[in-house]
Every structure is written in C-alpha cells, then in structure tokens.
Amino acid sequence: MPYTNERRIAELAIQRACILTERVYNSQVKGTIMKGDKSPVTIADFGAQALIISSVSHAFPEDSIVGEEDSSDLRADKAKRDLVWGLVKDTLDATKDLTSELGDIKDSEEMLAVIDRGTHQGGAVGRIWALDPIDGTKGFLRGDQYAVCLGLIVDGKVQVGALVCPNLPVDPEAPEGEKGILLSAVRGQGATMRPWSTPSAQGTPISMSSVTDFSKARFCEGVEAGHSSHSEQASIAKSLGITAPSIQLDSQAKYASISRGVGEIYLRLPVSLSYEEKIWDHAAGSLIVEEAGGVITDIYGKELDFRQGRTLRANKGIVAAQTALHPAVLKAVKEELKVLEL
Ligand SMILES: Nc1ncnc2c1ncn2[C@@H]1O[C@H](COP(=O)(O)O)[C@@H](O)[C@H]1OP(=O)(O)O
Ligand SMILES: [Mg+2]
Ligand SMILES: [Mg+2]
Numbered sequence: 001m002p003y004t005n006e007r008r009i010a011e012l013a014i015q016r017a018c019i020l021t022e023r024v025y026n027s028q029v030k031g032t033i034m035k036g037d038k039s040p041v042t043i044a045d046f047g048a049q050a051l052i053i054s055s056v057s058h059a060f061p062e063d064s065i066v067g068e069e070d071s072s073d074l075r076a077d078k079a080k081r082d083l084v085w086g087l088v089k090d091t092l093d094a095t096k097d098l099t100s101e102l103g104d105i106k107d108s109e110e111m112l113a114v115i116d117r118g119t120h121q122g123g124a125v126g127r128i129w130a131l132d133p134i135d136g137t138k139g140f141l142r143g144d145q146y147a148v149c150l151g152l153i154v155d156g157k158v159q160v161g162a163l164v165c166p167n168l169p170v171d172p173e174a175p176e177g178e179k180g181i182l183l184s185a186v187r188g189q190g191a192t193m194r195p196w197s198t199p200s201a202q203g204t205p206i207s208m209s210s211v212t213d214f215s216k217a218r219f220c221e222g223v224e225a226g227h228s229s230h231s232e233q234a235s236i237a238k239s240l241g242i243t244a245p246s247i248q249l250d251s252q253a254k255y256a257s258i259s260r261g262v263g264e265i266y267l268r269l270p271v272s273l274s275y276e277e278k279i280w281d282h283a284a285g286s287l288i289v290e291e292a293g294g295v296i297t298d299i300y301g302k303e304l305d306f307r308q309g310r311t312l313r314a315n316k317g318i319v320a321a322q323t324a325l326h327p328a329v330l331k332a333v334k335e336e337l338k339v340l341e342l
C-alpha cells in the first residue's frame with residue numbers, strides 16, 4: 001500500500017514529540033516568547049519541531065519540510081536554547097528504542113540546524129512535509145486543547161496526515177477518562193484513531209457522524225475570537241436550525257473531533273481578509289476529515305490549494321462538514337457573507 005512507511009514514521013515522530021510537549025504542558029516553565037506576528041511560541045514548540053524534523057529527515061533525507069518555527073529566537077537566547085536542548089536530549093534518551101527508525105541529534109548546535117530544515121518555501125512540485133509542532137499554542141498555554149500535526153504533500157496534494165491531540169478524551173462519552181488520541185490517514189485508505197499511549201496498537205477506522213438533521217447537528221469552532229468570527233458562525237448555525245451550543249476547541253482538534261463523529265461541522269470564518277491560513281494548520285486535519293468521509297472547502301466552496309507555498313493564499317476560511325450537510329452549510333455561509341458583503 002502506498003505511503004505505509006511515511007504514515008508509520010509520521011505517527012512515531014509526533015508520538016515521540018508529545019512526550020516532550022506534555023512534559024512542558026504540565027510544567028510551570030514554558031519559556032514563552034511573543035513572536036513578531038504577536039503569536040506565542042514556547043520551548044515545547046521548538047523542541048517538538050526539532051524532534052519531528054530530525055525523524056522525517058532521517059527517514060526521508062531527500063524530502064522538503066515546511067515547519068512553522070525557526071531557530072532565530074534560540075540562537076539569540078542561550079538560556080532558552082539550553083532549556084530546549086535539555087528537553088530534546090531527555091526525550092531522545094528516553095526513546096532509544098526508536099533511534100534506528102527516527103535518528104538522533106548529537107548536540108544543541110545540530111538541534112538548531114535541524115529546526116531550520118523547516119524553512120522550505122513549499123510549492124506545487126515534490127514531496128513536502130507540513131509541520132505544526134504545536135498547533136493552538138494559545139490553548140497549550142491556557143491548559144486547554146492543542147495538537148501536534150504533520151502532513152505529507154506530494155505535488156500539491158496531501159497524501160498522508162497524522163495528528164496527536166494529547167488532551168482529547170479517548171472515549172468522547174467518558175470525558176474524565178483516558179486522554180490522548182492519535183489520528184492518521186493516507187489518501188484513499190481511510191482514517192484511523194488510537195489512544196496516544198498505545199504506540200503499537202493498530203488504529204481503529206473512524207468516520208464522520210451520520211446525523212443529517214440540522215436540529216440535531218453540532219458545529220466546532222475555535223476558542224480564540226481573534227482566529228475566527230464567532231458571531232458569523234453563530235448566525236450561520238442559527239440560519240441552519242442548529243440549536244446545540246458550539247463545540248469550542250483550540251487547534252486541529254476540531255478536525256479530529258468531527259472526523260470521529262463528535263460534531264458534524266467545522267466553521268472557520270476569517271476575521272480578517274488579509275490573513276492567510278498556513279499549510280501546517282490544515283494539511284493533516286483536512287486529509288483525515290476527507291478520509292473519514294467528510295467534505296472540506298474554503299468559504300467560497302473552493303478546494304484547499306496546498307500548491308501555493310507556505311500558506312493557503314488561494315483560499316479564505318474553512319467549511320468542513322459531513323458530506324450530506326456540506327452543500328447546505330456552504331449555502332448558508334455564502335448567504336451570511338453576502339449579507340456582510342465580504
Ligand atoms: N487571524 C487569524 N486567523 C486564523 N487563524 C489564525 C489567526 N491568527 C493565528 N491563527 C492561527 O490559528 C491557529 C490555531 O487555530 P485555532 O484558533 O482554531 O486553535 C494557530 O496556528 C494560529 O497561528 P499562529 O501559530 O500563527 O498563531
Ligand atoms: Mg503559532
Ligand atoms: Mg504552531
């Protein structure tokens with residue numbers, strides 16, 4: 001089956017990175033820096049990027065990598081660099097059994113170089129991995145949801161997607177039970193999910209909800225009001241006859257939620273028309289939703305275009321839904337936008 005090894009390496013790489021991210025999530029020391037675009041980055045974002053890029057380039061040395069972060073902040077701050085290297089080294093030491101498949105990093109200098117292998121510009125040709133080492137850094141800092149996300153784009157089309165949501169419950173019916181799920185998909189081979197804590201277990205197939213009655217449907221949206229328009233999303237839900245409160249989750253956990261039937265719709269209406277969604281924010285989750293039987297477009301009904309570089313500059317917003325519901329949802333979105341003359 002195509003991409004079997006890519007799926008395996010992607011799962012192992014993000015699983016290992018979550019050992020590091022969960023350690024920081026549960027610690028007081030996050031080492032948060034506000035980046036130039038006013039978004040936060042923590043020592044966990046850097047550490048996860050180092051571990052995941054090291055794994056991918058060990059297994060597929062010819063592939064290109066688009067990663068969200070770069071090492072400039074760490075090169076400028078030795079104390080922070082040492083903190084990140086300490087986390088990375090501890091994680092490597094704790095997972096020596098994976099070294100043959102995932103490679104190793106010998107020192108902090110090499111770690112910086114590995115982080116910077118993610119500066120590729122993306123594009124329409126070749127094998128390009130899109131990595132968000134921590135998606136939903138604001139949720140991570142708030143103690144809510146975040147996700148570690150990795151997708152493989154081949155000639156502009158996502159072929160492999162893998163994401164870990166360390167704080168989503170394994171059983172949505174038992175929110176106080178075990179937490180941490182790993183989802184993955186290969187185009188044409190379906191999507192699966194398994195507890196993050198059982199690396200070797202085979203994933204179980206997942207699918208979108210079968211609800212087709214809007215009065216029983218639920219929609220997912222982000223937590224951050226600065227990232228999507230809650231008012232427009234509420235107005236669209238109302239026009240569709242949705243009465244249930246929205247499921248608010250940070251990160252690609254929203255893709256994970258609808259792809260296993262917890263919610264039927266994901267709405268992400270832009271708060272600014274100048275913002276360009278990043279490819280790493282959507283590559284893995286969009287494929288998992290499609291392979292779980294869902295439909296995903298932007299707010300104009302256009303397919304997500306991963307050929308444009310590091311961003312989805314040909315798209316605006318996200319409308320993802322169970323297949324039977326997507327046309328009506330898109331119509332309601334267009335009605336709302338017409339009202340707002342977007
Ligand atoms: N204005 C914006 N519109 C849409 N997404 C945004 C915006 N600003 C930041 N983001 C991104 O939203 C993602 C989190 O999604 P959610 O809000 O659904 O949890 C983050 O990767 C964040 O990117 P960044 O890492 O640049 O902050
Ligand atoms: Mg970020
Ligand atoms: Mg991120």
Ligand SMILES: [Mg+2]
Pocket residue numbers: 132134135136280281
């Ligand atoms: Mg992100």
